[in-house]
Amino acid sequence: MGRHSRRGPAGTPADKAETTASAGTTGTTGNAGATETTGTAARASGSGGPAAQGGGPLPGQVPGPGTGRRRRGPADEGTPAHGTPAHGTPQSTPSHGVPGVRGGHPEQREPGGGWGDVSDAGSGPHPGAGHGIPGPRQDRSAPRQDYVEAFTDGGGDPYASVTDWNGVPEPGPGPDVEGGGGKRGGRARLLTGIAAAAVITVLGVVVASQVTGGADDSDDRPQAAPGGGARDTDDPASRSDERPPPPGGPAIKPDAAPVTYGQKMGEKYPLDAKLKASGDFEAMPGFDKAPGKGQVFRYRVDVEKGLGLDGPLFAQAVQKTLNDKRSWAHAGARAFERISSGKPDFVITLASPGTTAAWCAKSGLDTTQDNVSCDSAATDRVMINAYRWAQGAKTYGDAIHPYRQMLINHEVGHRLGFNHTDCTKDGDLAPVMQQQTKFLEHDGIKCKANPWAFPKD
DSSP, X not given: OOTTOOOOOOOOHHHHHHXXXXXXXXXXXXXXXXXXXXXXXXXXXXXXXXXXXXIOSOTTOOOOOOOSSOOOOTTSTTSOTTOOOOXXXXXXXXXXXXXXXXXXXXXXXXXXXXXXXXGGGOSSOOTTTTTTOOOOOOOTTSOOHHHHHTTOBTTBOTTHHHHOTTSOOOOOOXXXXXXXXXXXXXXXXXXXXXXXXXXXXXXXXXXXXXXXXXXXXXXXXXXXXXXXXXXXXXXXXXXXXXXXXXXXXXXXXXXXXXXXXXXXXXXXXXXXXXXXXXXXXXXXXXXXOOXXXXXXXXXXXXXXXXXXXXXXXXXXXXXXXXXXXXTTTGGGSEEEEEOSSSOOSEEEXXXXXXXXXXXXXXXXXXXXXXXXXXXXXXXXXXXXXXXXXXXXXXXXXXXXXXXXXXXXXXXXXXXXXXXXXXXXXXTXXXXXXXXXXXXXXXXXXXXXXXXXXXXXX
């Protein structure tokens, strides 16, 4: 109801008469001036008498119906000591901070309301406490304390792991400030909790979008097609790379095994029969110790630069061939040791046909006819024609490995002092010192190819 909506009932005629009689009796006790003064004072004082000032009705007086408002006593704050002013007289302003009494229904302050219990507003008694007068309002800019406490656990921050940006722990709740029950700390914790919740929400949205986007990308990505496609060039990590080929498709070849010495020696290599290379030589590095206890011959292996042939393979073949028991190391009579520095007994040299001819000519030998090798006795070089090493001879056909062994044994045999000889019986093995590059048949005798000095062993 409104502030001025309730009024008390008018006094009865008996009450008016009693009041008039009392006023008349008072007015007759003195002269006329006194009487009027006293009546005016009575009217001016209004409720200033004992009954009006909260002391209750006078003795023997029956109280009339009230106005529905509570009368304040002299002890009530905000009421002048001399009583309520007459109607129309301005009322005095109450002291600063002291609320006035509102008419109508009093404001209800129930414990546990939306803004907390008003009893927590301060440490001292409120003005008008115990008389139904509401105290100072709590600051409604802050949320309810029990709502704030729902975000905390013993004063800690449940989101400290994601909101503690500076590594500084948040201080615990301090004493109440301004009667707000730690409103500043509570507000900070609330904002921290909200920020943490926002961060977690954003992260969840990002992760969900990535998962969804990844699924969409996998559906929209062009698939591999026969003959190549977008995934063949742009997606090297395609799962199809690890899948086995379909039935009937090309099989995946395993890594090729290292080529053995025998395989290399059994293969022919391309080389021009009229090649003349640089004329410069390179000593093959390394050292191969003589395996036997007989007379030791130390030699070096040189390979002409620019041949394009396997120099280390040639050096390995020389060492293996000369120290074979079927060769000149037979019965331990000799041993051959390869060196790459120091003074050798001779130098086994792999050279182009043109360079071979030049070095053989120094010893009066012509190798241009039939494109053969020689032992240049006037020098320290045993010349092996690179064309014959690479391509072999018709007398040996495709048996290139034994032909290479024959070349080494024949020319080193000359260095050891052995001369040419031929087989004397049809079907016999040709001696290693026979010119097997040129022929296996002579005077109606057919000889068999033989690379060894002592083949029966």
